Amino acid sequence: MKKVLILSASPRKSGNSDILCHQFMEGALESDNQVELISLYDKKIGFCRACYACFKTGKCVLHDDMQEILEKMQSADILVIATPTYFLTMNGMLKTTIDRFLPKWQELGGHGVYLIITGHDNKKGLELVGEELEKIFRHLGNEIKGIIWGEGVWKKGEVKNTKAMDEAYLMGANV
Ligand SMILES: Cc1cc2nc3c(=O)[nH]c(=O)nc-3n(C[C@H](O)[C@H](O)[C@H](O)COP(=O)(O)O)c2cc1C
Structure with a gap:
């Protein structure tokens, strides 16, 4: 049994990233893992002030939901990071969250990490997001275990007709 924490950065409920997160979660639950899915937009997460x-002190001066998320990240075995592609890169919600890793950045390693990346472009157009997230999470001392490419999906729910659905379920089932 592994503890799986899914951080979903899209503002669209039941959007393509969200759907793939749920697929991953179903797979992971089916193989008896413990899963928590956090929609970052439901949380209060301010911008890093670079103070x-x-x-x-080891603590952030901002008193919002980020401390709780960092604690959950530290206690998870597996992290799943999901973002839509916005202007070729990760979305702002995810970047804002990553900047807030600063107080614990040296204590966020040792996890297996899966990435879920969606966008209307084909995989080539989404590759930058994969590269940057791989680099960031490896730099923190984690192992990238898999990437689910939700390519060619624009409208809400379009991902349901693609092979990324099975990939997300299977990766979840094999954490
Ligand atoms: C501000 C904005 C910028 C976007 N930029 C890109 C882009 O550069 N490349 C791309 O493939 N898709 C882009 N898209 C499309 C989304 O990535 C796509 O609709 C994705 O499926 C949204 O995922 P979601 O349903 O989980 O929110 C953009 C969407 C928005 C709202």
């Missing part, structure tokens, strides 16, 4: 107070 570096956390370097002295």
